[in-house]
Amino acid sequence: MPHVATAIDTYGLSDTPGWEDLDWEAHVRTARVAGSQVSYVDVGTGEGPPVVLLHGFGGCWQNWLATIPRVAQERRVVAVDLPGFGASSLPRDVLTPSYFARVVDELCEQLG
Secondary structure, three states, X not given: OOXXXXXOOOOOOOOOOHHHHOOHHHHEXXXXXXXXXXXXXXXXXXXXXXXXXXXXXXXXXXXXXXXXXXXXXXXXXXXXXXXXXXXXXXXXXXXXXXXXXXXXHXXXXXXX
16 A cells, blocks of 8 residues: 555655754753763654664764654654764763663653
8 A cells, every 4th residue: 555645744745854943952961871972862742752872883963853853743752963963072981782782771861
């Protein structure tokens, strides 16, 4: 069955990307987490658990510019700069997947 766009499913149909309309600086935050100063954006509200967006190695929260505004229409979105990337500080700890997981877990705990 082909997918038919509805009123709430219009992502990507506009000529103007929604991310250009957001005042990103108003949503940028920092937190001290697991020994690192972590940068993140916190946008939106809504029912259900927040959506946490993580970039890949070499990335930053801005990798999600086109995604954040659409998801934030219905949910809270937190997009994180992992330690050593983007505007987050480079920690003294060895950067491992388990360290990144601990940072994300602790940040989520801090943000409720």
